Amino acid sequence: xxxxxxxxxxxxxxxxxxxxxxxxxxxxxxxxxxxxxxxxxxxxxxxxxxxxxxxxxxxxxxxxxxxxxxxxxxxxxxxxxxxxxxxxxxxxxxxxxxxxxxxxxxxxxxxxxxxxxxxxxxxxxxxxxxxxxxxxxxxxxxxxxxxxxxxxxxxxxxxxxxxxxxxxxxxxxxxxxxxxxxxxxxxxxxxxxxxxxxxxxxxxxxxxxxxxxxxxxxxxxxxxxxxxxxxxxxxxxxxxxxxxxxxxxxxxxxxxxxxxxxxxxxxxxxxxxxxxxxxxxxxxxxxxxxxxxxxxxxxxxxxxxxxxxxxxxxxxxxxxxx
Amino acid sequence: xxxxxxxxxxxxxxxxxxxxxxxxxxxxxxxxxxxxxxxxxxxxxxxxxxxxxxxxxxxxxxxxxxxxxxxxxxxxxxxxxxxxxxxxxxxxxxxxxxxxxxxxxxxxxxxxxxxxxxxxxxxxxxxxxxxxxxxxxxxxxxxxxxxxxxxxxxxxxxxxxxxxxxxxxxxxxxxxxxxxxxxxxxxxxxxxxxxxxxxxxxxxxxxxxxxxxxxxxxxxxxxxxxxxxxxxxxxxxxxxxxxxxxxxxxxxxxxxxxxxxxxxxxxxxxxxxxxxxxxxxxxxxxxxxxxxxxxxxxxxxxxxxxxxxxxxxxxxxxxxxx
Numbered sequence: 001x002x003x004x005x006x007x008x009x010x011x012x013x014x015x016x017x018x019x020x021x022x023x024x025x026x027x028x029x030x031x032x033x034x035x036x037x038x039x040x041x042x043x044x045x046x047x048x049x050x051x052x053x054x055x056x057x058x059x060x061x062x063x064x065x066x067x068x069x070x071x072x073x074x075x076x077x078x079x080x081x082x083x084x085x086x087x088x089x090x091x092x093x094x095x096x097x098x099x100x101x102x103x104x105x106x107x108x109x110x111x112x113x114x115x116x117x118x119x120x121x122x123x124x125x126x127x128x129x130x131x132x133x134x135x136x137x138x139x140x141x142x143x144x145x146x147x148x149x150x151x152x153x154x155x156x157x158x159x160x161x162x163x164x165x166x167x168x169x170x171x172x173x174x175x176x177x178x179x180x181x182x183x184x185x186x187x188x189x190x191x192x193x194x195x196x197x198x199x200x201x202x203x204x205x206x207x208x209x210x211x212x213x214x215x216x217x218x219x220x221x222x223x224x225x226x227x228x229x230x231x232x233x234x235x236x237x238x239x240x241x242x243x244x245x246x247x248x249x250x251x252x253x254x255x256x257x258x259x260x261x262x263x264x265x266x267x268x269x270x271x272x273x274x275x276x277x278x279x280x281x282x283x284x285x286x287x288x289x290x291x292x293x294x295x296x297x298x299x300x301x302x303x304x305x306x307x308x309x310x311x312x313x314x315x316x317x318x319x320x321x322x
Numbered sequence: 323x324x325x326x327x328x329x330x331x332x333x334x335x336x337x338x339x340x341x342x343x344x345x346x347x348x349x350x351x352x353x354x355x356x357x358x359x360x361x362x363x364x365x366x367x368x369x370x371x372x373x374x375x376x377x378x379x380x381x382x383x384x385x386x387x388x389x390x391x392x393x394x395x396x397x398x399x400x401x402x403x404x405x406x407x408x409x410x411x412x413x414x415x416x417x418x419x420x421x422x423x424x425x426x427x428x429x430x431x432x433x434x435x436x437x438x439x440x441x442x443x444x445x446x447x448x449x450x451x452x453x454x455x456x457x458x459x460x461x462x463x464x465x466x467x468x469x470x471x472x473x474x475x476x477x478x479x480x481x482x483x484x485x486x487x488x489x490x491x492x493x494x495x496x497x498x499x500x501x502x503x504x505x506x507x508x509x510x511x512x513x514x515x516x517x518x519x520x521x522x523x524x525x526x527x528x529x530x531x532x533x534x535x536x537x538x539x540x541x542x543x544x545x546x547x548x549x550x551x552x553x554x555x556x557x558x559x560x561x562x563x564x565x566x567x568x569x570x571x572x573x574x575x576x577x578x579x580x581x582x583x584x585x586x587x588x589x590x591x592x593x594x595x596x597x598x599x600x601x602x603x604x605x606x607x608x609x610x611x612x613x614x615x616x617x618x619x620x621x622x623x624x625x626x627x628x629x630x631x632x633x634x635x636x637x638x639x640x641x642x643x644x
Binding site: 146153156160163165167170171179234242243245 | 454478479481489490491503569599601603
């Protein structure tokens with residue numbers, strides 16, 4: 001029996017998804033549980049184990065070569081623990097040890113969810129074939145991951161690419177992370193809505209105060225709604241430009257619910273990028289929408305595990321010098 | 323004859339230095355010319371050739387295995403050109419082709435001066451043995467370079483680590499680069515002095531308006547001088563924290579004339595870093611002074627060339643997965 005599948009987990013505050021992923025990125029088996037996010041840590045772990053039990057009960061389990069876990073962060077791949085902001089029962093929780101109880105000694109990789117999404121976009125999405133890329137999710141929060149030298153760059157703890165918590169406004173509003181003026185504090189969906197409301201924006205039908213409702217108003221020309229998206233775009237541009245200036249990337253891939261606003265976000269984002277990405281070696285930087293759908297977390301966790309285990313296929317690039 | 327030396331060039335707005343560097347980092351031959359920075363590009367190139375001629379006339383030249391060039395930036399290693407801000411006659415100047423006229427087909431690496439300094443600190447200085455490091459020069463400008471996964475990360479064009487031109491104050495003062503609120507615009511020596519003067523600081527003996535004179539006043543307790551260094555420290559901290567949050571580094575190494583202020587800079591810098599480096603995986607970040615002296619550019623250019631050519635010695639780490 002060839003070992004040609006990877007078992008993938010995508011763990012967030014809402015759901016725990018699992019799949020067996022083949023070398024073309026197809027999900028050949030799936031399992032899923034709701035995350036009991038407010039329960040004690042052991043209760044959450046039981047649901048992870050239930051997902052794994054379902055997968056390992058499948059006839060294909062004997063083909064599994066490695067296990068990839070993408071988790072809401074922060075994670076600590078160096079010791080195998082996770083502390084997801086949205087799962088309070090998990091603080092320095094030994095997720096890897098818990099998963100090993102089901103999967104045994106298979107090669108295993110743990111990365112943050114932004115890193116997993118990046119691996120998926122690099123393998124099969126908008127960052128395919130790129131040597132340097134920043135992939136971002138702009139949604140309730142702002143997360144991301146990096147491709148450098150043609151390879152995923154998870155960093156020693158699996159958290160690299162955390163663009164939501166770099167400060168682009170050092171005297172700005174306090175961020176829940178403890179710093180000030182973070183990209184997320186300006187550009188996340190809730191902050192786009194908050195700023196619009198503070199400016200006098202009238203919520204959408206049924207009192208809808210989502211960023212999507214702000215985007216709908218912006219599309220009809222509402223100046224307050226447009227201004228809130230423009231401010232978000234400015235913060236994203238400063239963060240993307242900083243990343244390009246620091247590590248050299250060719251492309252920034254932007255996904256997540258806020259990216260669903262389309263040109264309401266992307267047009268001012270591309271304009272603002274010209275203001276902040278000024279040096280010759282970053283001025284050609286492209287910004288494109290993400291291409292992977294809701295399975296990106298699973299596909300990417302598989303790709304990250306394949307890269308870490310040195311397996312062929314799964315988008316693993318040939319090894320090259322940095 | 324063993325090929326165990328690397329020919330190194332360090333090209334800046336003031337001087338063109340050259341050396342033959344051995345595997346222990348010793349400079350076994352040297353040459354040096356003033357940079358005719360305001361002359362036409364070909365005149366500047368003639369001085370580079372003069373330095374190379376002097377080196378290639380040495381008995382040891384036959385031992386040279388590779389050539390490393392560190393140049394004031396921006397550079398473009400992908401096409402072999404340089405456009406140093408301080409050498410106006412060089413815009414997209416084909417420096418690599420010019421050097422090849424003397425050195426022939428030896429393996430050759432071109433990197434920015436911040437990258438070269440970083441290679442030196444990683445090989446023999448304050449970043450030795452580190453898996454992830456940001457090395458910075460805070461002086462007339464603010465430059466830098468990165469070590470990721472235990473290796474120098476020059477980026478495809480040799481400019482990675484340009485921390486001086488990331489914006490940490492997106493609505494801040496215009497920077498000559500075209501952006502706003504760049505780290506350099508707040509933290510460079512001339513900007514420390516400018517801010518102190520604007521606040522009413524009285525210049526040092528003989529009308530000395532250098533950052534060193536501001537540091538001397540700060541040491542005697544002058545509140546305006548201290549405040550100017552504290553603001554610089556805050557911008558540097560925001561930039562260092564952003565770097566750590568994006569790529570995961572263990573240490574930031576700070577050198578250059580402004581770092582010579584010692585605790586006047588490092589004490590507020592370490593304090594400010596606690597305000598901006600808040601996520602678990604960056605909160606252990608250290609900040610230390612640079613250790614390499616004035617030959618860092620030459621030693622580092624040699625190390626960068628050795629890494630790129632895959633030569634052993636010269637601090638070249640064993641190849642590892644990213």
